[in-house]
Amino acid sequence: MEKTIPQYNSALDSTDQAICDTLSKIIDSGLPKAESKIWHSHPVWFLDGNPIVGYSKQKKGIRLMFWSGADFEEEGLNVRGAKFKDASVFYNDPSEIDEKALKRWLMKSKEIQWDYKNIVKRKGKLERIG
Numbered sequence: 001m002e003k004t005i006p007q008y009n010s011a012l013d014s015t016d017q018a019i020c021d022t023l024s025k026i027i028d029s030g031l032p033k034a035e036s037k038i039w040h041s042h043p044v045w046f047l048d049g050n051p052i053v054g055y056s057k058q059k060k061g062i063r064l065m066f067w068s069g070a071d072f073e074e075e076g077l078n079v080r081g082a083k084f085k086d087a088s089v090f091y092n093d094p095s096e097i098d099e100k101a102l103k104r105w106l107m108k109s110k111e112i113q114w115d116y117k118n119i120v121k122r123k124g125k126l127e128r129i130g
Contacts, residue, residue, distance in 0.1 A: 008038055026097075041056075043055055052068075065088040071085055074105060084114070113128070
């Protein structure tokens with residue numbers, strides 16, 4: 001049986017579950033045309049097969065990651081990937097979620113995308129979409 005996003009969230013402790021339930025609700029409303037599923041063991045939203053945003057439980061808290069977030073020029077996405085164009089933020093309490101900022105990041109995620117869908121075909125080389 002394939003795990004769903006609500007199942008993923010419900011398996012977490014109450015604080016982390018509240019964070020993830022809030023994130024998934026905001027992401028679903030901000031990316032209504034996105035496909036969402038459990039991918040590599042955590043929730044991820046895709047546009048045309050390209051991963052856009054996802055979250056996962058890590059030691060530092062719930063990590064919200066935008067695959068192309070390094071190019072959003074947003075101070076709040078302050079954990080940058082070393083190899084790719086991703087950027088993240090960690091949450092340890094639902095009150096830390098800035099809904100206005102998250103909605104802005106979701107808008108940018110539709111416009112600023114790197115092609116992760118074809119990264120294997122391009123032997124690890126990323127190309128900008130659009």
